[in-house]
Each structure stands twice: as structure tokens, then as C-alpha cells.
Amino acid sequence: MSHLEFDVIWRTWPYVLGGLQYTVQLTVVATVGGILFGTLLAMLRLASNPVLASIAAGYVNFMRSVPLLLVIFWFYFLMPVIAQWVTGADRPPSIGAQNSAYITFVLFEAAFFCEIMRAGIQSIPRGQPQAAMALGMSYGQTMRFVILPQALRNMLPVLLTQTIILFQDVSLVSLLNVTDFVGAASKIAQRDSRIVEMYLFVAVVYFLMCTGLSRLVRWLQAHVAIPR
């Protein structure tokens, strides 16, 4: 076996960087979309309407019991069919692997963010919504100004941990032949037979970004924490 040659990284950097950019984009979209949709699901799960609550619970339990790999795979094939059925078009519209990945990740991650937000909402003492309502706030205002800001802050560490996991899970989109960071690196690795170098490089970048993110969590926690 020949010695390691890392110059392959500098030669192919623009291509790999494109993959990294997609990975980051997908992570950001899935986190923001997942938290928004997940918070909505959490509010439905906690709603007094039993029909809404059980629909949301069913969705969350389904998503959490199927491996992400399968969800990515099935959604890729099913989404055009569903889109055709919904719009009544003559043929299934082409959604594309990248868009399919965006939608799948938002829908999948929402189930996990839902459970985090549900715990966050439930961690707020009952007196808080009572006080807000006693001041004349509606359910929506109570959620927006009193409950959710506190729930988000309390759950920040767990939300960011979920984001770190999500960041790593993005590599599964290679199943759809979308070129994310790992996908780009592995294509180069195989083309140039520099497997060890490329995978070492990927591991180092993942490590640095994830530790950076953890640091950010700690910094954020100290700066947005509720003074007690």
C-alpha cells in the first residue's frame, strides 16, 4: 500500500465544497422546517381535540418507527405519485432528488422535533398559561409570547443535539444519488483511489463542525438563558 497523499483534497476541493454546501443547506432547511412543523405537531398532540391529537401522535409514531433510509427511499418514489393524485395532473410531476430530500428531511425531522417541543411545552408550569389567559391573551398569543419562547429556551440543548445528529444523517441522501459532502468525497475517493485520505478528511471536517456546533450551543445557552 502506498503512502498517504493528501494533495487530492486540494485538487478536488471545489467539487467537495459543493457537496458540503448542500449538506449544510439541507441541515439548515430541515432544522428550521422541522422545528416549525414539529412545534405545530406538538401543539396538536397537546390539543384538547382528541381527533387532532391522535392524528399528530400517529404521524409522529409512524415516522419515528421507520428507519430514515427507508423514508428517503419511499418518499422519493411516492411523492410524485401523491403530487399527481393531489393536483390531478395527467402524469406524475418530476420533483427531483434534491427537492425530494428537502421535503423528506423536514417531514421526518419534524417528528423528532415535535417530541422535543412537546416536552418543552409540558415543562412550563400550568400557572404560566393561566396567567397569560387571565390577562386576556388568546390561545395563540399565550403560545407565541409566553409558552413557546420559554419552551424553546429550555429545550435549546436538545434541539441542537438533534441538529447535530441530523447533520450527520444527511449523508443518507447519497441513496438518491444526490451529491452531499460524503457523496462528493466518496466519488473522488473511488475515482482517484484515495479512499483513506478522503474519508479521513471527511471525518475531520465532520468532527470540527460538530464540536463547533456544540460550542455554539454552550455559548447560546449562557446568553439566552432565562435569569433565575
Next chain:
Amino acid sequence: MAMISIDAVSKWYGSFQVLADCTTQIDRGEVVVVCGPSGSGKSTLIKCINALEPFQQGSITVDGTRVNDPATNLPRLRARVGMVFQHFELFPHLSITENLALAQVQVLGRSREESMDRGLKLLDRVGLREHASKFPGQLSGGQQQRVAIARALAMDPIAMLFDEPTSALDPEMINEVLDVMVELAREGMTMVVVTHEMGFARKVAHRVVFMDQGRIVEDRAKEAFFGESAQAGLSVRAREFLSKILSH
């Protein structure tokens, strides 16, 4: 006409009856103290007044609006009735001024400037102006409760409900809260106060309501509740209760 009129209200948690046929009236400017042993339903009863607790039977009318009418706009009604809680329930993620301004801006539609201004004036009144930019967690219990009173007053309420406002406080902080309440009572605010502070009741209450096991057992003018000669007329249960809380 009575400002708050409670008429034959009954409430159950499952098969357990928490309120049984409660009837009383609170006139404009009247201060009514509600007392009784724990579990007697007094907190539940005042939470029924602004519909934080639903009830199954009877009716409550506040300033002509029926609380238990499905057509009643409850947020609008609640905005006009101030409430102070046992555990203060300030919003911990907001500064004191934000706590005071939030509902004024969001519910009453006042401008931020006007709300802040009004909030600061009320902080002045409860003696906490210098804490305006702090957060609730940085204040003592007594200070937090005074802020909570100011927050309720900022909505210009037609009546104030107090749910055991001093029972979560350290003894040395009770008076600073009671002083604010006494002043409020003397200004003619309509108040319903659930409390065991009989000194407060003697000082400013017009009437005392005594509850036991979900029922209103006594509903008398203050003099007819505390007076020496009145004691004989009280029910056994009320006399027992009074002798326990007044003995030391």
C-alpha cells in the same frame, strides 16, 4: 347591581364535587375575603369568576356579561378582570417592564410607548421603579408579587381577584404585598381575596365568605364575622377554623 354575581355554581372533577351550590354577590367597590380550610374550593371558586376553571352548573355574571355563556368572548372579559396568583406567575423570560407591557400591547392594542409609560408609573406605585430592567428571577418573592399586582393593574381592571397572594411568601415579605392591597382597597377597587390573612380582612374587608367542602358556609359583613357577639352566631365549622388560625 352587583358587579360579580355568582349564582348556584356547582363543579365536579369526575365524580368528586368541588363546588356545591355556591351563591354570593360582590358589589362595585366591595372587598370580599374568602377563607376556609385547604381543599374547601375557594381557589376554584375565584378561578371560575374569570373562567380559568369551567363549571358545570349555575351561572356567573361579571359586569353584566355571563361568564358561562358559550358566546362570551372570554379573552375580552378576562382582560377586564385582574388576577394575582399564589406563585406570582410573572413571565420569567421577560424583563419586568416587558412583563408589564406585553398584554397592554397585545391585548389592549396600546402603543409600546404608552404601555411602557403606564407600566413604569405602576412600578413606581408599588415601589419597584429601580427594578424595571431586571428579570423576575432576580427579585424576591414579595417584589415579584408586587410586580404581578402592577401587571394586573396595567390593564385597568374593573375588579381584582387574588388567589392566596401571600401564602407562598416568606413571613417578612407578606406585609409589603398586603400594604399594596390595602391601599388598593382604600381606593375603592372591587376585590375578591382568597387569603388566611385575617388581619387584612379586619382592616379592609367589607364582607367575609367562609367555605368548607365546596360550600359557602358563612357569608357575612365583617363586623358580623369577627365581632365578639357575632361568634356565637357562626357555624361550628367556622368557629373551629377561626380559633385555629387566630390562636397564634
